[in-house]
Amino acid sequence: MKSVLAGCTAIALTAGATFAQDAEVKVIGVSIPAATHGWAGGMNFHAQQTVNRLEEVYPNLDFVLATASDAGKQVNDIEDMVATRNISALVVLPFESAPLTPPVQAVAESGAWVTVVDRGLSIEGIEDLYVAGDNPGFGRVSGDYMVDQMPDGGKIVVLRGIPTTIDNERVEGFQAAIEGSGIEIIDMEHGNWNRDDSFNVMQDFLSKHPQIDAVWASDDDMAVGVLGAIDAAGRDDIQFVLGGAGMKEMVKRVMDGDKMIPADVTYPPSMIATAIEMTAVGMTSNAPVSGTFTIGSVLITAENAAQFYYPDSPF
Amino acid sequence: MTTETLKTGARRTLPSMSVLGPVIALVVLVVIGAAMNSNFLGAANISNVLARSAFIGIIAVGMTFVITAGGLDLSVGSMAAFIAGLMILVMNAALPTLGVGVPIILLGMAVALVAGILAGLLNGFLITTLGIEAFIVTLGTMGIYRSLVTWLADGGTLSLDFGLRTFYRPVYYEGILGISWPIIVFALMVIIGEILMSRSRFGRHCAATGSSEHVAHYSNVNVNRTRLLTYAMLGMLVGVATIMYVPRLGSASASTGVLWELEAIAAVIIGGTILKGGFGRVWGTVIGVLILSLIDNILNLTDLVSPYLNGAIQGVIIILAVILQREAKAKG
Numbered sequence A: 001m002k003s004v005l006a007g008c009t010a011i012a013l014t015a016g017a018t019f020a021q022d023a024e025v026k027v028i029g030v031s032i033p034a035a036t037h038g039w040a041g042g043m044n045f046h047a048q049q050t051v052n053r054l055e056e057v058y059p060n061l062d063f064v065l066a067t068a069s070d071a072g073k074q075v076n077d078i079e080d081m082v083a084t085r086n087i088s089a090l091v092v093l094p095f096e097s098a099p100l101t102p103p104v105q106a107v108a109e110s111g112a113w114v115t116v117v118d119r120g121l122s123i124e125g126i127e128d129l130y131v132a133g134d135n136p137g138f139g140r141v142s143g144d145y146m147v148d149q150m151p152d153g154g155k156i157v158v159l160r161g162i163p164t165t166i167d168n169e170r171v172e173g174f175q176a177a178i179e180g181s182g183i184e185i186i187d188m189e190h191g192n193w194n195r196d197d198s199f200n201v202m203q204d205f206l207s208k209h210p211q212i213d214a215v216w217a218s219d220d221d222m223a224v225g226v227l228g229a230i231d232a233a234g235r236d237d238i239q240f241v242l243g244g245a246g247m248k249e250m251v252k253r254v255m256d257g258d259k260m261i262p263a264d265v266t267y268p269p270s271m272i273a274t275a276i277e278m279t280a281v282g283m284t285s286n287a288p289v290s291g292t293f294t295i296g297s298v299l300i301t302a303e304n305a306a307q308f309y310y311p312d313s314p315f
Numbered sequence B: 001m002t003t004e005t006l007k008t009g010a011r012r013t014l015p016s017m018s019v020l021g022p023v024i025a026l027v028v029l030v031v032i033g034a035a036m037n038s039n040f041l042g043a044a045n046i047s048n049v050l051a052r053s054a055f056i057g058i059i060a061v062g063m064t065f066v067i068t069a070g071g072l073d074l075s076v077g078s079m080a081a082f083i084a085g086l087m088i089l090v091m092n093a094a095l096p097t098l099g100v101g102v103p104i105i106l107l108g109m110a111v112a113l114v115a116g117i118l119a120g121l122l123n124g125f126l127i128t129t130l131g132i133e134a135f136i137v138t139l140g141t142m143g144i145y146r147s148l149v150t151w152l153a154d155g156g157t158l159s160l161d162f163g164l165r166t167f168y169r170p171v172y173y174e175g176i177l178g179i180s181w182p183i184i185v186f187a188l189m190v191i192i193g194e195i196l197m198s199r200s201r202f203g204r205h206c207a208a209t210g211s212s213e214h215v216a217h218y219s220n221v222n223v224n225r226t227r228l229l230t231y232a233m234l235g236m237l238v239g240v241a242t243i244m245y246v247p248r249l250g251s252a253s254a255s256t257g258v259l260w261e262l263e264a265i266a267a268v269i270i271g272g273t274i275l276k277g278g279f280g281r282v283w284g285t286v287i288g289v290l291i292l293s294l295i296d297n298i299l300n301l302t303d304l305v306s307p308y309l310n311g312a313i314q315g316v317i318i319i320l321a322v323i324l325q326r327e328a329k330a331k332g
Helices: A002-021 A038-057 A071-085 A097-109 A135-149 A165-178 A195-208 A220-233 A248-255 A271-284 B002-009 B017-036 B043-068 B076-098 B102-128 B134-152 B162-168 B181-199 B201-211 B213-218 B223-249 B260-270 B282-301 B307-331
Strands: A026-033 A061-068 A089-092 A113-117 A129-133 A154-160 A183-190 A214-216 A240-242 A291-295 B157-159 B251-253
Touching: A026 A038, A026 A071, A026 A271, A038 A061, A038 A220, A038 A271, A061 A071, A061 A271, A071 A089, A071 A097, A089 A097, A089 A271, A097 A113, A113 A271, A129 A135, A129 A271, A135 A165, A135 A214, A135 A240, A154 A165, A154 A195, A165 A183, A183 A195, A195 A220, A195 B043, A195 B223, A195 B282, A214 A220, A220 A240, A220 A248, A220 B223, A271 A291, B017 B282, B017 B307, B043 B076, B043 B181, B043 B201, B043 B223, B043 B260, B043 B282, B076 B102, B076 B134, B076 B157, B076 B162, B076 B223, B076 B251, B076 B260, B102 B134, B102 B162, B102 B223, B162 B223, B181 B201, B181 B223, B181 B282, B201 B213, B201 B223, B213 B223, B260 B282, B260 B307, B282 B307
Parallel strands: A026 A061, A026 A089, A089 A113, A113 A129, A129 A291, A154 A183, A154 A214, A214 A240
Antiparallel strands: B157 B251
16 A cells, blocks of 8 residues: 555656656647537537636646637637747637638648647648537438438428538438438528527428428527427427437436427537547647547437536536 | 708608608518418418517617617617526526516516616717717627626526416417517507607607707707617617517527617618618608518518528618618609
8 A cells, every 4th residue: 555655656756847847838729719609608618617627637738718709800819829828739619611721720830739629621631630520420310310200201391500511511411311211301491500590480480381290400599499489389280399419408308308309419519628638638648639539429318318418507 | 961851851742752662662572472372461470470570670669769869779689688688687586585476577577677778878878978979889888788698698598497487478479369469569669659759849859969969959959868868768678679588488698689780770771760860750660670570581481582692682672772762862
């Protein structure tokens, strides 16, 4: 026992000595979009939590966290990090791929480590590490679930997000999964990942179509609006609504066995935590972390919902 | 410019294009909608469209006065989000003491109205007493309220307690004789607004102030007080709109009320009120609001145009409305 303790102390001392030797503190810049909707709010929460935690764990790492409300502001943030904080690594969740590509490329060329999260850049090979959710997979898992629930086919309506490549990949994945199943998409419209827009769109769908069997809301914020509209119209032909992303209120409903929300598909905002964590490991150890890390989209059902429920998160 | 503007406002025997234009546009939209989809004129669809127009509509009534008096308010969308957030927080906090019932709903409504009036007075004070440009003041408060609601919600969404929401729900979804409350409140605000604008001294003072501050001042109009009142009234109406908005989905987040300010301003201008001030009409604003929400509704009900072009169609209508106004003014 004593020797184990002594060993630990020795390791601790050596570690202390290493830190003392490398007195140079490395700065990791984190640049993310501001908390303007639920998912981004959750992402901001996880980024802040991770930065706070890692600053305790690694005394020789320093973090700069900046949130931007548009692509232009994000470019400024990154330029400021390079000019005034001399960052050794940048973790960036690009607001938009194309406008962020040149400034991030400049950071990479200056010799800093670059981790890109969620949205890829327009030119390949810039980043050292790419951490992302699986957008085609998100659509595929959702589509598979629909086919599973409606083996005899049926009529569904689809609410899409803001017109972006993310949205296109998801919808294409979904369409591929339901192909040939007898499930027919009778209408599709952009709800812009927004509750109010989705409420309006769903109200109009309900006026337009006398029979709707199910709804792919493709996002939990949109599912809230969809449920509001169905409730108000008093329609009982709709069997269920499938959202996505893993908002805590929706996960709770899945957990409680709500008939209208039987399942959810994850697209975790905590992927930013994975990215910051792996970058910190890359900066402080010899463990190789470069490459691509894809976080799979998982189907949440009543059986496994408890492990996806984070009551403290804002999302 | 001043006399011309006043002339346009004077009553004439034959209605000018600026009066007829928006009405014709509305009729054309209704005809297109009815031809495209048989459910368009159904009671459910009309009720939906009117009820969802109520938020922007109630705010736009207040905006008509602000613009008529030569002002502008860019903060109303953020203000609505902030007031909704505040209201939800206060009601959730009061729940253990007051319980689910009428008193807590009245408390929430009072919070919305008081917060709205205070926010409007703050804008008005900065603009009139400190003499800062309305555009700058309200651009500033727009950012402040948007950040405040994001901060209150911790970046996520503020949700009304579920039991409370169920109790409060009828305020949006139910009404009298099948006409839902938002429609009734919207109609009431329009009637009061129209009387205030065209029959009261306050309405005349607004037009005079917006037309020419100096002339109004020498005509014994208290220019600063008139402007301050228009902002306070707009703030109060934002509160009223929020009272209707919160029971709909029972939540507020950073994405609540985004771009409402521009929709309200667009509705006011389409309706024939002059952006530079001096002349305004509340009933025109109603038509403007209906035109904007009908475009959305028709595009959702038909597969005629790509939804990507929705904004473009609204843009064309806004520009057309202003061109019609200018031609009327040139003739007058």
